[in-house]
Amino acid sequence: MSSQNNKENREPALLVLEDGTCFEGVAAGASGVAVGEAVFNTSMSGYQEILTDPSYAGQLVTLTMPHIGNYGVNTADMESATIQAAGLIVRSISETPSNYRSEMSLPDWLADNEIVAITEIDTRALTRHLRDKGVMMAVIAHGATAEDAERWQKHLADQPDYGSGEFVGKVAHNEPLSVVVHPEVSGEEELGEARVELVPHDPDAGDERPHVVVIDYGVKFSILRNLDAQGLRLTLVPGSTSMDEIRELKPDGIMLSNGPGDPARLDDYLATVKGVVETYPTFGICLGHQLLARALGAETFKLPFGHRGPNQPVKNMSTGKIAMTSQNHGYAVRSETLPADLEVTHINLNDETVEGFRHKSLPVLSVQYHPEAGPGPHDAVDFFDDFAKMVREASA
């Protein structure tokens, strides 16, 4: 057994769940304590994209793939400027990455970003527990052992619940920004992901490209990369932007981004969402999809353990085709509450929940899953073509 997997040589760490279930492990990343909602993701790779996805704010991410970190981390594969998850739970963490793109090991990157992690956890048992009982709050405590479990369970009881958290305000950008995407190319070949740069918005700058205003609730860079690749000019604005302010930006289309937390806590954003849907071609992804549904009168609810992974089967109700999709959500739209002018277009084949809808008379696309993947399969990437077509028609 290599030294990195030798429990005796390392600082102990403890994972305690809200219901008192505890797992002893080994400390990794920054030293300290991390509190959050324990969730699991079934991706075999893509840990860097997952950890930097702002939708994971406030959550301790368990990765079911047992060996994590083997290809290191790099500056190109970021989904936002930094790590957004509250902590990381793994079976085995690699300290010696091997990949030509690697710039740093995962444990060093976690430490540099002050993210507390725990390794040597039976992530299979933990995942089965969360699947049976539902996701719940948890704490990772470095230096603690099973004898300390009760004390940490009490500590956890005093922490605010994930569902009451205001995460969008913490992860989204709070001023208008323009998006510049720099593809990393060598000769003809595009290497890795394009670098995304956000610069202060200049209201007088503009170009020939159709203009999409992205309402940022915690946007993933891959959504911006995909929109940019469609030849669209992008301006990010905060969720609190009013309809009048959006009109001044003269958009040809609107993107409602992904983001963290319970959509039912974001009613302050709904007036703008309703206004843009009724005025411009609109595309909602994940939290954006949930807010779009709520703005038009539907309700959302919390799933028992959510959908997080790269292999969630989604059926297109009009073609019967099944796509393997990338997902990361804990809430969903309640289908029986959809108003008459919205029609379900996609369902999840695992639990038949709503994965997409269309508006019967307005140019609206809305999906619960992630067509941009990052990480995951690209089966659903055509949505960006469909949206760009709607935007171009509006700008013509």
Ligand SMILES: NC(=O)CC[C@H](N)C(=O)O
């Ligand atoms: N990825 C997302 O946008 C997640 C949306 C929402 N926070 C949920 O968990 O359902």
